[in-house]
Amino acid sequence: MTASDEGFIDVRGLEKSFTVRRRGGLWRRTAEQVRAVDGVSFALRRGEMAGFIGPNGAGKSTTVKMLTGILTPTGGRLRVAGLDPQRERTRLVRRIGVVFGQRTTLWWDLPLRDSYGLVRRMYRIPKARYEANLERCVELLELGALLDVPVRQLSLGQRMRGDIAAALLHEPDVLYLDEPTIGLDVVSKAKVRDFLVDLNAERGTTVLLTTHDLSDIEHLCKRVVVIDHGRLMYDGALAGLHEIGQSRRTLVVDLERELPPIEKVDGARTVRTEGPRQWLTFPASASAAPLVAQIAARYPLVDLSVREPDIEDVIARMYGT
Numbered sequence: 001m002t003a004s005d006e007g008f009i010d011v012r013g014l015e016k017s018f019t020v021r022r023r024g025g026l027w028r029r030t031a032e033q034v035r036a037v038d039g040v041s042f043a044l045r046r047g048e049m050a051g052f053i054g055p056n057g058a059g060k061s062t063t064v065k066m067l068t069g070i071l072t073p074t075g076g077r078l079r080v081a082g083l084d085p086q087r088e089r090t091r092l093v094r095r096i097g098v099v100f101g102q103r104t105t106l107w108w109d110l111p112l113r114d115s116y117g118l119v120r121r122m123y124r125i126p127k128a129r130y131e132a133n134l135e136r137c138v139e140l141l142e143l144g145a146l147l148d149v150p151v152r153q154l155s156l157g158q159r160m161r162g163d164i165a166a167a168l169l170h171e172p173d174v175l176y177l178d179e180p181t182i183g184l185d186v187v188s189k190a191k192v193r194d195f196l197v198d199l200n201a202e203r204g205t206t207v208l209l210t211t212h213d214l215s216d217i218e219h220l221c222k223r224v225v226v227i228d229h230g231r232l233m234y235d236g237a238l239a240g241l242h243e244i245g246q247s248r249r250t251l252v253v254d255l256e257r258e259l260p261p262i263e264k265v266d267g268a269r270t271v272r273t274e275g276p277r278q279w280l281t282f283p284a285s286a287s288a289a290p291l292v293a294q295i296a297a298r299y300p301l302v303d304l305s306v307r308e309p310d311i312e313d314v315i316a317r318m319y320g321t
């Protein structure tokens with residue numbers, strides 16, 4: 001691995017401010033700076049798959065637009081595949097693929113096959129390479145029966161698979177995915193996820209995945225980068241988010257009979273009771289064993305189980321929502 005593989009996507013102190021004009025009274029208009037991205041730094045290794053998450057308005061799209069060269073940063077430094085996205089945008093375009101879940105890059109009235117032909121001409125992909133890539137995508141994304149269907153007649157899941165293939169025909173080294181499973185049913189989601197895992201393993205494509213669907217991240221990414229209000233909140237292993245979010249695990253306790261809420265158990269709090277069953281929460285970082293021992297010593301315990309924190313709760317806690 002070379003030094004450039006280490007920082008294949010390299011973001012340092014990235015900033016983007018927008019000037020927004022607002023009415024400051026009947027006649028006056030005031031110009032206000034919105035700091036959409038406010039000093040964000042992270043780096044992805046070549047071949048890494050990372051989740052890029054944060055609440056609405058956090059600055060994710062603005063960051064991705066800068067990474068693709070669509071927007072110019074107002075500060076900081078950026079490198080993608082060794083290129084400066086703003087100065088070398090034309091060269092960069094050949095190295096990256098972009099998929100937006102909420103809108104298609106395909107031609108609405110054309111069959112998929114014709115859309116792909118246009119993509120081939122746009123990128124000037126040599127015939128043999130194009131055909132090999134198309135064949136691979138068609139096979140893995142199960143597009144064979146759909147190639148002659150106009151895009152407007154495809155289901156959302158089929159269209160998404162079609163869009164992913166379109167983004168990969170020129171064999172990009174970097175793939176940006178923005179909500180790639182939004183609105184998809186369980187089967188389509190699984191197909192898209194499986195394909196991305198294979199793509200990453202086979203071709204070593206570097207993937208930055210923006211999503212509100214945290215199960216996408218759980219299936220695909222070991223690493224997450226979290227931003228909020230334009231600032232980096234967390235960058236690391238998915239598992240570590242739990243600690244950062246100070247999340248709590250839940251102990252579900254079945255007693256012999258209905259009793260008043262369990263009290264005086266170190267670090268645990270009874271949050272719900274329903275007949276003989278009680279729910280206690282405790283810090284995710286703590287061990288359940290001493291709590292169970294304390295409960296068993298003072299209450300007629302029949303059964304118990306521990307529930308892990310939901311990643312969505314963890315994120316919500318991080319954001320203080």
Ligand SMILES: Nc1ncnc2c1ncn2[C@@H]1O[C@H](COP(=O)(O)OP(=O)(O)OP(=O)(O)O)[C@@H](O)[C@H]1O
Nearest residue numbers: 018020034036054055056057058059060061062063
């Ligand atoms: N062209 C623009 N002009 C002014 N403000 C903008 C512009 N684009 C984005 N913003 C503001 O910058 C902030 C970050 O927006 P951005 O779209 O990057 O967030 P996001 O994390 O992608 O959100 P979402 O998940 O809703 O897509 C928001 O406050 C947004 O209103």
